[in-house]
Amino acid sequence: MSDEVTGGLDEPEGLQPEPGALRLAGDGDAWSRADWEKAAAGVLRRAHRLSDDDPDDAVWAALTHTTYDGIPVTPLGTADQAVAPAVPRPTRVGGWDVRVRAFDGTDVVSELERGATSLWVLAEHVAADTLPAFLDGVLLDVAPVVLETPTLAHAEALVAMGRLHPASNLGATDDTDLVAFARLAIHAGVRAIVVDGVVVHEQGASDAQELAWVLARAAQVLRILEDAGIEPEQALRLIELRVAVTDEQFVSIAKLRAVRVLWARMAELCGVDVTRARVHAVTSRPMTSAYDVHVNLLRTTVAAFAAGVGGADVITTVPFDEPTGEISTLGRRLARNISALLVDESHVARVADPAGGAYAVERLTDDMCQAAWAALGRIEADGEQAFFARVAEVKARREDDVAHRRRPLTGLSEFANPADPAPARRNTAYRYGAAFEELRHNAPEDHVFLATLGPVAEHTARAQFATNLLAAGGIAVDVAGATSGVDVVMAAYDGQAVVCLAGTDSAYAEWGKEVTAVLRAKGARRVIVAGPPTEGADDSCSFGDDAVAFLTRTREALR
Structure with a gap:
């Protein structure tokens, strides 16, 4: 009986390519650093994070973030970052x-x-x-x-x-x-x-x-x-x-x-x-x-x-x-x-x-x-006491970043759900979002009236911003919806103590003062504007503000 096995594939002439002969990139994949900068800059300009006047290489500053130790974390690893490999390297192979x-x-x-x-x-x-x-x-x-x-x-x-x-x-x-x-x-x-x-x-x-x-x-x-x-x-x-x-x-x-x-x-x-x-x-x-x-x-x-x-x-x-x-x-x-x-x-x-x-x-x-x-x-x-003083400084910087939402916490400081029930009891260990958790723990029953000015396409950006921000403090909103004038806004108003205007700058200039005056006459005690501070409003909220401080003021007004 022959030991020869018939069929199958022919033996390959070479089991591996010659050193340096293996190319994983195709002919159209020869991208340069400048190509990446141009593509990334285009995305950031559409997001209004870069202006048309900013050079493409400004993406490095825009996308690099710095740790609390002052270490820059760049968006892309490049050859100019090369250092000698870490020694010793991790050696574990297999499950931990x-x-x-x-x-x-x-x-x-x-x-x-x-x-x-x-x-x-x-x-x-x-x-x-x-x-x-x-x-x-x-x-x-x-x-x-x-x-x-x-x-x-x-x-x-x-x-x-x-x-x-x-x-x-x-x-x-x-x-x-x-x-x-x-x-x-x-x-x-x-x-x-x-x-x-x-x-x-x-x-x-x-x-x-x-x-x-x-x-x-x-x-x-x-x-x-x-x-x-x-x-x-x-x-x-x-x-x-x-x-x-x-x-x-x-x-x-x-x-x-x-x-x-x-x-x-x-x-x-x-x-x-x-x-x-x-x-x-x-x-x-x-x-x-x-x-x-x-x-x-x-x-x-x-x-x-x-x-x-x-x-x-x-x-x-x-x-x-x-x-x-x-x-x-x-x-x-x-x-x-x-x-x-x-x-x-x-x-x-x-x-x-x-x-x-x-x-x-x-x-x-x-x-x-x-x-x-x-x-x-x-x-x-310096000793341990000075060390823990420096730790306290880092903690304070982080808490400030969290409060201003420069360090967002999904589900808590961003995209919060006010309907999410409060836990029966909370673990008291320190958490970065402790200030927002405290705001959510005893959520107010009263809602904020979101006085949206103009059609949905015009007011939706600021309306969503305000809704998201207020939700982070456990505050629900009642939305007016698409409006075309003061009468339409007032038809949706139901006597809420706190009102937040949401619309474009032109809408605020055109009929913001009028709607504010009517709302106050009908019982609104505090009027907030979504966007930069506006004459006649009691408060404002915009990106980069201290959200914890704003939400604390708003909750006090709802009492």
């Missing part, structure tokens, strides 16, 4: 560790059976003597367990339960019993310490400030352990780093890559060969909202994607309904499934460091390292 927070009442076995691969146990909710019962059924040598804010009794109880997965962490975060935690972990073959940057992130710190805090805290831990006879080479292996990731995708990717570079530099200064950091990324709680909570799914998915691309070893996705204070079974399931979708369906984890080499990402990584190292120097020089 999907870690879930567990506290009293959490069915930990169910979490592990349904997609979680490790547990983050909040020790303040689980007493040390009940820890064995809480973890009953968990294969501790298969699923890592990490404790948060534990006592030494918690750590001893966990170690006493038997062999632990080497990625388990006893979770020491402060100086109390730090050496005892370290010695216990060395004996058990696990990690002992979490250096937690999320703590300062949730106080409003910028990305570089968070990384600087991680480095400063790690240096303090290494000094304490070295004084106790535990050398840096061994101490570094006892530490896991925890950082926050947000929906600022490229910045978060760079942040995850930067923390490895910074960690390697710290190891080098300790006289230790580059030690691979174990990095736990947690999707940001401050970026979420207690209103229109399903938008949080978009935020956390982008953040988890950034963490995965950035090379995180462990990822915790905050459930979308966590800000409400009532985490549902659906919320926990979707938080786990986000990682499953990214790993198994989107194949984000198939290669190590997929963003490595990209001009923009390498530049952001380098800039982040420089900013964080400089911030570390300031901590070492």
Whole structure:
């Protein structure tokens, strides 16, 4: 019997092209930087973000935004941004560790059976003597367990339960019993310490400030352990780093890559060969909202994607309904499934460091390292009190940006739905949109009358702007609709105390004063104009105003 197999395709003459012979671009794809600038400028001119007199290369300034660390994030990566690739690069290939927070009442076995691969146990909710019962059924040598804010009794109880997965962490975060935690972990073959940057992130710190805090805290831990006879080479292996990731995708990717570079530099200064950091990324709680909570799914998915691309070893996705204070079974399931979708369906984890080499990402990584190292120097020089004063400054700048809607929050400060019910109780953790949440929490029952001047085509832009803005404060509107004169507007008016005029500048000039006078005569106590301040109006609202201040004034007038 012949071994020859008939049929099929002919063997290719060459299995791969000659070096330099592969061209992915077609003949019509030879675009230049000037071509891109021209196309982008055309879009911005139609959006009135550039004037006809602005040069095409003004798109760079218009589309570049700056982080709170002063790092520019450009709209396009170009060769002139090239820097040496980050070293060390992330090396994880394959799925990451999907870690879930567990506290009293959490069915930990169910979490592990349904997609979680490790547990983050909040020790303040689980007493040390009940820890064995809480973890009953968990294969501790298969699923890592990490404790948060534990006592030494918690750590001893966990170690006493038997062999632990080497990625388990006893979770020491402060100086109390730090050496005892370290010695216990060395004996058990696990990690002992979490250096937690999320703590300062949730106080409003910028990305570089968070990384600087991680480095400063790690240096303090290494000094304490070295004084106790535990050398840096061994101490570094006892530490896991925890950082926050947000929906600022490229910045978060760079942040995850930067923390490895910074960690390697710290190891080098300790006289230790580059030690691979174990990095736990947690999707940001401050970026979420207690209103229109399903938008949080978009935020956390982008953040988890950034963490995965950035090379995180462990990822915790905050459930979308966590800000409400009532985490549902659906919320926990979707938080786990986000990682499953990214790993198994989107194949984000198939290669190590997929963003490595990209001009923009390498530049952001380098800039982040420089900013964080400089911030570390300031901590070492000025101390913690000065550091937290700088964090407070960043927090105030961010809150001002949120209030002026320069940093929009979808579903909260933009495109809010006033009919969205207030949560029964809210998680009190700091969130960027706290001021808007407070406005929404006790929404006024009375509506604002939206006195639209002229046909729909003329008033719709300002009417939609005013409606969207008022909704962000929990204020609903009653719309007059298409109008042709004062009588038509008044026919729709039903005695509302606050009125907002919405129309073109020419309409305001032509009959704005007249309609304002009639509305006041019929009971309107406060008249707002959508657009620049106008004579005769009590208030105005336009793009760039302090929305929180405006909404607060408007709500007071509705009382």
